Amino acid sequence: MSIDESTAARVAKLARIRVEPEALPELAEDFNRILGFIEQLNEVDVEGVEPMTSVTPMRLKRREDQVDDGGHAAQVLSNAPDAREGFFAVPKVVE
Amino acid sequence: MLDLTYEAPKVKTIAGAKHDWELVIGMEVHAQVSSRAKLFSSASTKFGAEPNSNVSFVDAAMPGMLPVINEFCVDQAVRTGLGLKAAINLNSAFDRKNYFYPDQPAGYQISQLYHPIVGEGEVLVEMGEGIARRVRIERIHLEQDAGKSIHDMDPTMSFVDLNRAGVALMEIVSRPDIRGADEAAAYITKLRQILRYLGTCDGNMQNGNLRADVNVSVCLPGQYEKYLESGDFSHLGTRCEIKNMNSMRFIQQAIDYEARRQIAIVEGGGTVDQETRGFDPDTGETRTQRSKEEAHDYRYFPDPDLLPLEIEQAWVDDIAASLPELPDEKKARFMTGFGLSDYDASVLTAEVEAAGYFEQAAEGRDGKLAANWIINELYGRLKKDETQLADSPVSPAQIGQIVDLIKSDAISGKIAKDVFEICYTSGRDPEEIVETEGMKQVTDTGAIETAVDEIIAANPAQVEKAKQNPKLAGWFVGQVMKATGGKANPKAVNDIVSAKLGL
């Protein structure tokens, strides 16, 4: 498996991280080193092995259908880079 | 219980320029779970609150926040599954669907891709008397709703409200068993009806509590049967998905448009692109929503903040035991138990409240008569006032009284309408109205005879004419009715007039 620059660019795009074109070769190289390391997993016989779903098995916790949160819009918005009229404001999303 | 049998409706063909075509439609319906709190947080689900007020730190995906599932939402999904005669999966799990969007605060939606809570079921969609489409349900899974982006408040910015973010949705996925725009609308109607019976979703389409993604493709006659036989989708045409429809009318328009568009493409020698499309209500057209960004890659994986959801069979059994009677069964029982027509039974079971109203009114009485009064008189009157059954000033017991008064010959059907109107406007009980207003019909033949005698004695000329022309006996009947204030039993009056005139 070898990752080329266009794959690196695609992954960066999926992850929404801007990578300048000149940085792509090094990024692809890093990917290849890391993935090369990960490839070792192919040596393991995993036939019939269940993938781990929870490391400490227990029953999934449940909550009751009760409203005891919310009602604090000011706190929800207090850290926002741009909040207006009770909303989070972001550059226009074109549908 | 009587199991009504149905025939499948004929598939309508659509004439293209070259061939006839058939529609194949599958739907993904997003139904908001009726719950007080959200799926993974304790914030309220109430509609129409101030922006970002029904938002917990979990819903806003603040750093370090974790989901804990609302057990009631699980209950509601199971209930829905049982209502759709579906398999319940005792082991299900939550996955993250990763994508960036401002109203998706965590950058992922918690959903169930790999192991949904509900498996295969079905919905019977009636398309006429004795005709119904059986639509197979592929799965139902629980997932989070997104927030809302508002694009028209500012020229350069979009505004995000997270009140809706994290509200529980059931995504109900059908097989492509729907074969026309009318069937699609009927399917949604039926699904909505069942959900409302179950109490798991209020079905409010206007508020977006029930919305559908509609997958539409066209194929040549015969191809669909090949697909059914083999399960191989390649027999069908390429489908397009019309997203986020929350109006029955728009769904039908969109399907009609999409069918014409796809047929034109294929007949023109082109190929349909598999894509997501949106419906524009202004133009009645669908258009591609292929955004500038590359194709989606949602990178689903099991949510590590949650463990697999294991439920116990006994719990499912308890829910099953508490299921209400569902529309199909109720309709069958109304037809067999009360002798209602298919139409009347359908009308009265459309909403569970109406069915309940009817049953209260008809309890121990002539069901057909009660149905007539509800459907014709009550519904008509409510419609005139633009009122709902829930706000009806006439109670089921009062309809019952009217039925009883008619059946016991205490009042005529005509008087009954007057009694109904008084009851409707004043809220007074029909029995009391009849009593107080002296509207009881006179069946005492002695009293009627006296009245007839008086009129005959006072109108010798009319008597002569009537003897020549028996049709004029009606004049005497009218006079008697007038004299008795309409309370005389019309049949008794008729009989006595005829006898006295010697006709």
Place this chain on the structure above:
Amino acid sequence: MADLNTLGLAEARDLLRKGETTSVELTEACLKAIDAADVLNAFVHKTPEIAMERARAADARLQAGDAPAMCGLPIGMKDLFCTEGVPSQAASRILDGFRPEYESTVSANLRDAGAVMLGKLNMDEFAMGSSNETSAYGNAINPWRRDGDDTALTPGGSSGGSAAAVAADLCLAATGTDTGGSIRQPAALTGTVGIKPTYGRCSRWGIIAFASSLDQAGPMTKSVRDAAIMLGAMCSHDPKDSTSADLAVPDFESLLSGDIRGKTIGIPREYRVEGMPAEIEKLWNDGTEMLKAAGAKVVDISLPHTKYALPAYYVIAPAEASSNLARYDGVRYGHRAKLAQGDGITEMYEKTRAEGFGDEVQRRVMVGTYVLSAGFYDAYYNRARKVRTLIKRDFEQAFAAGVDAILTPATPSAAFGLGEMTEADPVQMYLLDVFTVTVNLAGLPGITVPTGRDAQGLPLGLQLIGRPWEEADLLNTALALESAAGFVAKPARWW
């Protein structure tokens, strides 16, 4: 009396209860030490007002005879814990200025137990790193130096600030978090004690997530006894964390006896990795002898999938991280990039995340994105989860065969110079976690104890791995090892 800031939790607690000192005095001593140690760059947000206020409140409780376990004891808080009204940014630019409106469960537990928070501690950005060199605050510096050499050394990572602060006596103890060794490795590199409890012991609520299925909080202290005290205060069942265990928390300290006679200690042969330095080998052998001498039975065991732990970890952790870090998008909190004319939402995301995340975080987020992407999920992520099952099974089999604890080296070497590893490729840095990641993958408790020094005088530690939920037993074995090793060295003060 020694300087108050050099005390451990147990000693300080005892003095407080005897009325021989006050929390205010302890806290002032620590604040003074912190101000004098800016060069270590351990404390990155100091909270003296909060500290003094809590110290005074603690003194009042002590006077009233109502003193909970940590009452009046000054500690440092890793920056990964959200602390209400106090900057909490996981050492990342992307959380610049973020002040949570909530307090993490663990820090709230400590606060409720009377602990005095002195400030927030440096760390690797989002806990991704093994040397504290990925921090947006700059490097934390190990108070230890090689004999006769003033090269600045790493305190390890990711809880490097915590380790440096405890080793330099800037606080009595500190919180850490451990996803692949981030408590145990820095503890080992600074001559301190660090324990990662069983996954589910400490609530993760309010701790900025790195890899959800691996993250656990734990204490970093000056002794095993202190670790027992502080762990007890940190743990709780938390209904807000679906993975938090609904189990009673034992009184770990009262269960400490140091008596390990009859216990079985496993020595896993797979941990004898290729190229292991002789002094690590010796340290391990010495530790084995110490436990034997204390009455334990020592057996060789096999954990055959050990070799695959690191590669599995470097699939699972980045995959989870890529998703956990998607929320840092410049919409609701933290940094938002300045946009150019015509930039839309996608540009905002891409610029914000490129500016906000450091190189290592970017690298891991993208690796995680890749391994989860269409077509690779089964080959990477699912396979790694299966290998994880096998790794856990290895341990289960060892425990089932009667092993009570497993003894391994903590790190492949002593602390290295800052910058020495940055030139190497990322994988070289990842190899530093070789002895610790298995424990996270299996969800087990693990503790490192300083037991010796290398040829240049730097501290070295050994790791003990216990059965799930049996931290008390593990701490007891660690106490025996600590007593036998008698490690008392302190870094010579140069700062």
